[in-house]
Every structure is written in C-alpha cells, then in structure tokens.
Amino acid sequence: MCVxxxxxxxxxxxxxxxAAGRDAFGYNRSVEGAQAARFDGFDANEDLDQVLGRxxxxxxxxxxxxxxxxxxxxxxxxxxxxxxxxxxxxxxxKDAVLQQVTTCGLLDxxxxxxxxxxxxxxxxxxxxxxxxxGAPWVVSVDDHVRPDIWTDVMDxxxxxxxxxVPARSDEHDAAAAAISHLPHxxxxxxxxxxxxIPLAYALAAGSFRDGTRVAGTSPDLVRAMCxxxxxxxxxxLDRAIELLGSAxxxxxxxxxxxxxxxxxxxxxxxxxxxxxPEILATxxxxxxxxxxxxxxxxxxxxxRSALPSRDSRG
Amino acid sequence: MCVxxxxxxxxxxxxxxxAAGRDAFGYNRSVEGAQAARFDGFDANEDLDQVLGRxxxxxxxxxxxxxxxxxxxxxxxxxxxxxxxxxxxxxxxKDAVLQQVTTCGLLDxxxxxxxxxxxxxxxxxxxxxxxxxGAPWVVSVDDHVRPDIWTDVMDxxxxxxxxxVPARSDEHDAAAAAISHLPHxxxxxxxxxxxxIPLAYALAAGSFRDGTRVAGTSPDLVRAMCxxxxxxxxxxLDRAIELLGSAxxxxxxxxxxxxxxxxxxxxxxxxxxxxxPEILATxxxxxxxxxxxxxxxxxxxxxRSALPSRDSRG
Numbered sequence: 001m002c003v004x005x006x007x008x009x010x011x012x013x014x015x016x017x018x019a020a021g022r023d024a025f026g027y028n029r030s031v032e033g034a035q036a037a038r039f040d041g042f043d044a045n046e047d048l049d050q051v052l053g054r055x056x057x058x059x060x061x062x063x064x065x066x067x068x069x070x071x072x073x074x075x076x077x078x079x080x081x082x083x084x085x086x087x088x089x090x091x092x093x094k095d096a097v098l099q100q101v102t103t104c105g106l107l108d109x110x111x112x113x114x115x116x117x118x119x120x121x122x123x124x125x126x127x128x129x130x131x132x133x134g135a136p137w138v139v140s141v142d143d144h145v146r147p148d149i150w151t152d153v154m155d156x157x158x159x160x161x162x163x164x165v166p167a168r169s170d171e172h173d174a175a176a177a178a179i180s181h182l183p184h185x186x187x188x189x190x191x192x193x194x195x196x197i198p199l200a201y202a203l204a205a206g207s208f209r210d211g212t213r214v215a216g217t218s219p220d221l222v223r224a225m226c227x228x229x230x231x232x233x234x235x236x237l238d239r240a241i242e243l244l245g246s247a248x249x250x251x252x253x254x255x256x257x258x259x260x261x262x263x264x265x266x267x268x269x270x271x272x273x274x275x276x277p278e279i280l281a282t283x284x285x286x287x288x289x290x291x292x293x294x295x296x297x298x299x300x301x302x303x304r305s306a307l308p309s310r311d312s313r314g
Numbered sequence: 315m316c317v318x319x320x321x322x323x324x325x326x327x328x329x330x331x332x333a334a335g336r337d338a339f340g341y342n343r344s345v346e347g348a349q350a351a352r353f354d355g356f357d358a359n360e361d362l363d364q365v366l367g368r369x370x371x372x373x374x375x376x377x378x379x380x381x382x383x384x385x386x387x388x389x390x391x392x393x394x395x396x397x398x399x400x401x402x403x404x405x406x407x408k409d410a411v412l413q414q415v416t417t418c419g420l421l422d423x424x425x426x427x428x429x430x431x432x433x434x435x436x437x438x439x440x441x442x443x444x445x446x447x448g449a450p451w452v453v454s455v456d457d458h459v460r461p462d463i464w465t466d467v468m469d470x471x472x473x474x475x476x477x478x479v480p481a482r483s484d485e486h487d488a489a490a491a492a493i494s495h496l497p498h499x500x501x502x503x504x505x506x507x508x509x510x511i512p513l514a515y516a517l518a519a520g521s522f523r524d525g526t527r528v529a530g531t532s533p534d535l536v537r538a539m540c541x542x543x544x545x546x547x548x549x550x551l552d553r554a555i556e557l558l559g560s561a562x563x564x565x566x567x568x569x570x571x572x573x574x575x576x577x578x579x580x581x582x583x584x585x586x587x588x589x590x591p592e593i594l595a596t597x598x599x600x601x602x603x604x605x606x607x608x609x610x611x612x613x614x615x616x617x618r619s620a621l622p623s624r625d626s627r628g
Contacts (some may be wrong), residue, residue, distance in 0.1 A: 043364075118520065190554065191582040192557055193557065198612050203450055213524050223570070233565065244555050251540070257536075259539060
C-alpha cells in the first residue's frame with residue numbers, strides 16, 4: 001500500500017498498515033517529514049515519481065492523504081506514473097474529491113474513503129497507529145465504484161481496526177457538515193466570544209475546554225474542510241443560527257430557553273443510544289449491492305469484519 | 315461544615331470535606347439521596363430543621379448546594395434556625411443568589427462561591443471527592459464581604475484542592491455566561507442540527523462528541539443556570555450569533571470562513587497559554603483587600619495556599 005502525504009492521518013495510516021503486517025510505503029513532500037518517518041523505521045520518501053513508480057510496479061493501493069489544494073497535482077502524477085493503480089483517499093470531504101478524480105479521468109480506479117478520526121495536532125510526529133481503532137471509516141458506495149477496489153478499501157479500514165460505514169459521497173458530505181464542520185465553526189465562535197470577556201479565561205473549565213477543543217486545529221485545515229464543503233455547510237449553519245436566534249428571543253421575552261435545551265438534550269440522548277448493527281448479509285458485487293450498503297449505513301449499520309465479495313465488476 | 319443538598323456538587327463537597335479531615339454533615343431533601351450518602355458512610359439527614367439546629371449549635375459554615383428554585387425556602391430556614399452561621403454557596407450564578415440572600419436579610423453572613431467543576435451526571439451517586447482538584451473555585455469579593463467568612467470559604471475551597479479565584483459577583487456572571495452557559499446552548503443547537511441529518515449520528519466522532527457533551531446535562535439544570543443569568547447570557551449569545559452570521563455571509567459570498575477561523579484559533583491559543591500567577595501578597599481584611607483581589611483575579615491570579623488575614627471586619 002502507498003500513502004501519499006504523511007501528516008497526522010497519512011502518518012497514522014502508514015503506522016497502522018505496518019502494524020497490521022501490510023507492505024506499506026509512503027511519500028511526503030517535505031524532506032523533514034519523510035526523514036522523521038524514516039527515522040522512526042518506516043519506508044518513506046520525498047521523491048513522488050519514484051514512490052508512484054514503485055506503486056505501479058507492485059500494483060499497490062494508493063491512498064491520498066494530502067490536503068485538498070494539493071490534490072490536482074497528485075492526481076496528475078498518478079495518471080502519468082500509476083494509471084492502473086486503485087486509488088482511495090482519507091480526505092474529509094467526498095464530493096469535491098470525486099469531482100477532481102472525475103476531471104482527471106481516474107474515476108474507474110477510485111473509491112472514496114474518510115476515517116472519522118483525528119486530533120487537534122498535525123504532522124508526522126502527531127500520528128498514532130491506533131488512531132483509527134473503533135472509529136467509523138466511510139467507504140463510498142457511489143454508483144461508479146468497482147467491487148474489487150471497494151473490497152480493497154474495506155480491507156484496509158478493517159486492518160486499521162476501524163468500523164466501515166458505507167455511504168454515498170453526497171450523504172457523507174451533508175453529515176460531515178453537521179458533525180464535523182459545524183462543530184468547528186461553533187468552537188471558533190465560542191473562543192472568540194469568551195476571549196472578549198475579561199474574567200472568562202480565568203474561570204474556564206470543562207464545558208469551555210470541550211466546546212473549544214477543535215478551535216486548536218490549524219486554521220488552514222479547518223478552512224480547507226469547511227470551504228470545500230460550503231454547499232452542505234451553509235444549510236446546517238443556517239439551522240444552528242436559527243435555533244440560537246429562537247432561543248435568544250424566548251430568553252429575552254420570557255427568560256426561557258426551554259425549547260432549545262429540551263430538544264437538544266433529547267437529540268443527544270438519541271445519539272447516546274444510537275445502535276450500530278453489524279452489516280452481515282450483503283455480498284459485494286451482487287445485484288444492488290451499492291444501494292443496499294448505502295441504506296444499511298444510513299440506518300447506522302457498520303461492517304466489522306470483511307463482507308464476502310462476488311469477484312466481478314458487478 | 316454543613317452542606318445543604320447532596321447532589322453532584324454538594325455530594326462531592328461532603329466527600330471532599332471529609333477526606334480533608336473536616337467535621338462535615340449534610341442535608342438532602344429526598345430520603346433516597348440521604349440514605350445513599352449514609353450507606354456510603356457519610357453523616358447525612360433528610361430533616362432540615364434538625365440539620366440546621368446542629369449547624370447553629372456547632373457554628374458550622376453552611377454551604378448551599380441546592381438548585382436555584384429551592385433557594386428562598388432554604389434561606390428562610392437558615393434565618394430561622396441558624397441566623398448566626400456563616401453561609402456560602404456553590405451555585406453557578408452569583409448575582410441572583412446575592413439578591414435573594416440580601417432580600418432574606420442574611421447578607422452580612424454571606425460570601426458567594428462557585429467551584430467551576432461538574433460532569434454531565436447528577437445525584438449523590440455521581441459525586442467524587444476529587445471533583446474540585448485543580449478546578450477554579452470563585453469566591454466573591456463583593457463590597458459587603460467580611461474577612462473572617464471570606465477566609466473560611468477560601469479555606470474550604472483549598473481543603474478541596476481547588477484553586478481560589480477571587481471575583482466580584484457581576485464579573486463572575488458575565489464570565490460564566492461566556493464559558494459555561496453559552497457553551498451549553500451551542501451544544502444543544504449542535505445536537506438538534508445534527509439529529510436532523512440522516513447519516514450524521516452514524517459518522518459522529520470526536521468533534522461532535524466533544525461539542526455536544528454538555529447537552530447530556532439534565533435540561534432542568536441547564537435551564538436553571540441559563541435562565542437565572544439571562545442578563546449576562548443575552549449579550550454573549552448575540553455576539554456568537556453575530557460571528558456565525560458573518561461567517562455564513564463570507565462562506566456564501568466567497569467560500570471563505572477565514573476571519574472566524576483565524577480569530578477563533580488565535581483566541582483558543584491565548585487561552586492555552588493563559589498564565590495563572592499565584593496571588594501571594596494580599597492580606598485579607600487589609601485596606602482595599604477586596605478591590606486588590608478582584609483585580610488580581612481578573613488578571614488570571616489564583617490563590618493556591620491560604621492568604622494571611624487581619625482578623626477584623628476590615
């Protein structure tokens with residue numbers, strides 16, 4: 001397996017794949033990052049064409065773990081150097097990646113992925129082989145995906161001890177806007193607001209720390225994921241503003257925040273009791289397998305051990 | 315020491331005070347709560363007048379650990395049964411408590427307090443003797459406070475391994491709105507918004523869990539603290555809505571959330587590097603001691619070991 005980009009997620013993936021006994025190697029643009037990985041005993045290089053040549057020779061699965069802005073140039077190199085390799089990614093938006101892959105003519109080779117894991121830190125040193133343990137790892141079931149590549153990506157996620165959530169790219173992006181991108185904007189707004197009140201930092205405790213933790217993430221990363229998903233982020237941001245505005249009105253008019261607090265608590269309780277049934281019955285490549293997996297994922301279903309596959313182009 | 319109310323905070327306080335070697339006893343309205351505390355080996359009773367009679371006889375410091383709505387009736391009983399006891403509280407708003415204490419005629423006995431600690435759970439069973447370890451514990455330095463009672467409350471907080479932050483009640487409430495009450499409303503809004511997107515719970519990971527953790531708090535507790543502090547909560551809620559609205563506009567107009575993300579990250583970084591100098595020089599009861607402590611607290615200062623006191627009514 002070949003990882004392009006050895007930051008927090010790519011670096012964790014290289015470690016996790018090695019720990020699972022895979023033959024894994026990686027590329028990192030900065031010499032420092034590649035050196036740090038080599039120093040830690042991993043197979044890493046800063047020469048992209050050399051790494052991609054090796055991926056082509058070994059028919060490796062290529063994993064894109066670069067920031068969105070670096071994607072077009074990576075895809076160009078893959079098309080030139082390793083046009084027959086299967087390709088996946090670990091980037092936090094899926095429709096925008098899908099579009100660039102399509103533009104580049106690599107759609108047939110591609111199955112999107114997104115492990116829902118991370119910390120507020122970045123770079124090789126912040127990585128951890130256990131980053132993905134127990135985390136949901138979305139593997140896209142868009143109309144074009146090939147069963148053989150889907151199986152490869154599923155196997156990689158399971159080797160990293162993640163649970164696989166099958167989902168369409170558009171549904172992934174709508175959900176990610178609500179559970180990842182919106183939380184970042186709320187955390188930023190809370191940080192700014194509290195920073196303007198003299199005594200606030202002196203009293204800050206658990207609810208402030210938790211509520212602003214992700215504001216510690218590098219602004220470039222936060223901007224990249226929010227801005228690449230603006231079409232899905234706007235409606236959930238509007239909804240959050242609407243809910244807060246209604247609470248503001250009832251608080252001012254009759255000193256009550258009952259409606260927001262009660263519906264919010266009920267929603268959080270539903271989340272806490274959300275069940276994760278295991279997906280067992282689907283055969284990858286069988287008729288309607290993509291639609292079946294998308295429906296199961298939407299209902300909370302996860303893949304914990306490899307599904308059987310009918311080894312065809314389905 | 316006498317604790318009125320043995321829920322999460324009061325129950326933790328009774329445990330922490332005992333662990334510090336204090337003679338501590340408590341009252342709980344529900345027989346079940348008092349029984350649970352007795353079963354765990356603590357001195358607890360559900361007969362309020364008996365507990366307050368004992369507090370009066372032993373000149374105990376009385377700690378109010380009841381929800382806001384129960385406060386007037388508690389204060390009435392204290393005035394009747396133990397009118398000479400020193401009184402503090404651990405309630406999350408300070409001006410509203412101060413007003414009720416004033417109305418009840420107990421102002422001369424009272425120094426407000428608020429340990430900035432808690433979990434999303436409630437009740438005796440959720441308590442923990444180490445709840446306050448390292449937590450900021452606000453002790454109010456309003457114009458009326460007496461040095462002898464202030465010293466008693468400071469000593470209690472230090473016995474519980476908290477760090478004391480001296481602050482005026484009005485400044486406490488403005489800060490608490492920003493770092494405690496606003497985070498609760500943001501968490502509720504995030505829970506509701508995500509709950510409306512089909513795939514959201516299936517993908518929810520760290521940023522959603524952290525951002526909604528406090529939405530797990532009992533709605534009654536959240537409402538009580540937000541609604542009792544509406545005058546201070548409204549302006550910070552307005553500010554947060556304004557920041558989110560501006561980000562919405564730039565995201566829609568030019569696919570950018572740069573301003574919010576960069577100022578939010580900078581504010582969080584300031585918080586992470588916020589220093590907590592120890593307050594060492596003030597003598598409790600000396601001239602301008604209250605103003606001196608309020609200024610030191612505003613600048614981030616904390617009391618880690620007992621300050622000397624001039625034993626007068628200052």
